[in-house]
Amino acid sequence: MSKIVGTAEAAFLLNISISRVKVLLQQQRIKGAKKLGRVWKIPLIKGIPQVQERHRGLKGTWRRKRCHKTTKIQVNKHQINHNRKHKTLEPVITIRQGNRKTYCHIAQIKGSCQIVYQPDNPLSCGAVVWIEVLPDTVVIPQLLTPMGV
Numbered sequence: 001m002s003k004i005v006g007t008a009e010a011a012f013l014l015n016i017s018i019s020r021v022k023v024l025l026q027q028q029r030i031k032g033a034k035k036l037g038r039v040w041k042i043p044l045i046k047g048i049p050q051v052q053e054r055h056r057g058l059k060g061t062w063r064r065k066r067c068h069k070t071t072k073i074q075v076n077k078h079q080i081n082h083n084r085k086h087k088t089l090e091p092v093i094t095i096r097q098g099n100r101k102t103y104c105h106i107a108q109i110k111g112s113c114q115i116v117y118q119p120d121n122p123l124s125c126g127a128v129v130w131i132e133v134l135p136d137t138v139v140i141p142q143l144l145t146p147m148g149v
Contacts, residue, residue, distance in 0.1 A: 002032075002043045008140045009110070010042045010049045015100065024051055047136070071133040072096040072123065073107050094125075095141055104141035111137030 010030070011018040024030050025040055031050040032043040042049050072095075079092045091103035113133045122128045133139055 002045060003047075004041045004043055005049070005138075006042065007040050009138045010040075012138050012140065013044070013048050014051070015097070029054075069098050069135060071135070071137070071139055073109075073113075073131040073133065073139065074123070074125070074127040074129070089144065091143060093141075095139055096123075097139075102141045105144040106142040108140040108142065109133055109137060110140070113137065 005013070007018050007021045007025070011021045014021065021030070022040075025033055025035075025042075029052045030042055031045065031052060033049075034041050074094050074096070076092050076094055079090055082088070083090055083092065089105075091105050093104050093107050095102040095104065095107055109131070111134065113131050115129065116132050117129045119128045123130060
């Protein structure tokens with residue numbers, strides 16, 4: 001039996017945005033996807049949603065295989081200080097997946113992770129503390145709206 005995921009998990013696994021997944025679902029290009037009420041149920045085939053290619057036009061830029069890089073999550077202390085000083089609500093959490101960076105207020109980790117402190121070997125941005133997540137673990141970024149504060 002294959003595993004079933006929602007749109008956020010499918011977007012993470014395909015390395016595309018949630019809105020792009022919804023467009024692919026409306027075009028009926030994700031194999032086996034079904035809508036139950038307001039929720040999409042997307043089956044995983046070999047651990048990833050299968051997207052049908054188009055015969056013409058540009059090729060899709062979604063991930064076709066499972067990712068083998070760890071995801072790193074860090075908190076930007078400079079952005080926290082900036083938000084405090086200017087009374088803003090900019091995202092302070094950075095999720096790094098390979099070359100891709102996603103900024104958010106909340107990072108929901110669906111699986112195991114570890115907190116790493118390496119002052120002698122910081123990340124390229126200078127962070128010495130971060131959370132490492134295995135490639136198979138889904139991380140769902142969420143932004144807060146001004147009403148949600």
